[in-house]
Amino acid sequence: MRLSWPVYHLKRQARLLSRAVKIPLHQALDRIAAQEGFASWSLLAAKVAKTGPAASLFAQLAPGDLLLVGARPGQGKTLMSLELAVEAMRRGRRSLFFTLEYTQADILDRFRAIGVEPRQFEGRFEFDNSDVISADYMVARLAQAGAGTLVVIDYLQLLDQKRENPDLMIQIRRLRSFARDRGLILVFIAQVDRSYELSKKPVPDIGDIRLPNPLDLSLFSKTCFLNKGEIHFQAA
Known part of the structure; x- marks a missing residue:
């Protein structure tokens, strides 16, 4: 096709x-x-x-993984993350989508954009756009999540915006430990710095992630970068 x-x-x-x-x-x-x-x-x-790539990418994810999905705006990182959630649900698992950006109506529209009717996964998908999303909040919300649950976090940099939250490094370390203990898959959508657009690289890489404050990116076990239809997946 x-x-x-x-x-x-x-x-x-x-x-x-x-x-x-x-x-x-x-x-x-x-x-x-x-x-x-x-x-x-x-x-x-x-x-x-x-x-499409989502099924192939999902097959390479394992319980305990932290996947970083990075791209400039409009390159499909949110849709790719939702496609991974759909792949999990097609296998009988649950998915959760935490966001500080979107409304539930926005996400339902994006499900339809990837050809999915949300009602077919009723009971397997949860949406949360609380204003207090942080590592502590998500750990509490995921207390009953079973092994193999796929969690999308939209997006990495927004966890770093509220002064009352712990440093981003502390939050990611807590989420990493929690994911490994509980067998969850965490998918972090991440912004790529606009300076990437001046580079000649066909696809961004880990060095292009926008980080207002320090973060050890080796905490992520796998990465997926997108640009103009190209996808680059790498295991750490």
């Missing part, structure tokens, strides 16, 4: 179309899919999923 643009670019076109003509995102996605020869976005997304 060949598309006129990478999927992340088609999704961006749909978001722009949604705003321009004031229609729901799912309708805009269907219009973009029609231009690619599909009756609906869900059919396009299902076709892409069969050959």
Whole structure:
């Protein structure tokens, strides 16, 4: 299957179309899919999923892993993280999405953008956008989470914004220890510094992560960087 643009670019076109003509995102996605020869976005997304990277990436994750997913804005890091959550749920596991950025409606729209109807995973997916998200808060919320649960944290740098929270290094160390003890998979969405855009590298790397304060990035067991449809996965 060949598309006129990478999927992340088609999704961006749909978001722009949604705003321009004031229609729901799912309708805009269907219009973009029609231009690619599909009756609906869900059919396009299902076709892409069969050959997409999320299933392959998920197969390389193990309980206790901390995965860092990094990219510049608009390159698909949130959607990639949601696709990993979907892969977990398809295998009967639970997923949780902690965010200081999105509303629940935003996330439901993004599920539909990857061709997933959220109702099919009812009872397996939880969303939390509390204003007090921190390592301590997440550990308390995950107290009953079973081994293999996949947790998305959106996003790394926001854990570092409130002065009343411990230093980011302390928070990540606590989450790492908790994940290993409980057999959880933690997926951290991370911002890439804008200076990357001036480099000639096709895909960002660990040195491009934006860090206002010090953090030992070796605490993450695996990394995944995205740019213009390219994906680079690496185990530490």
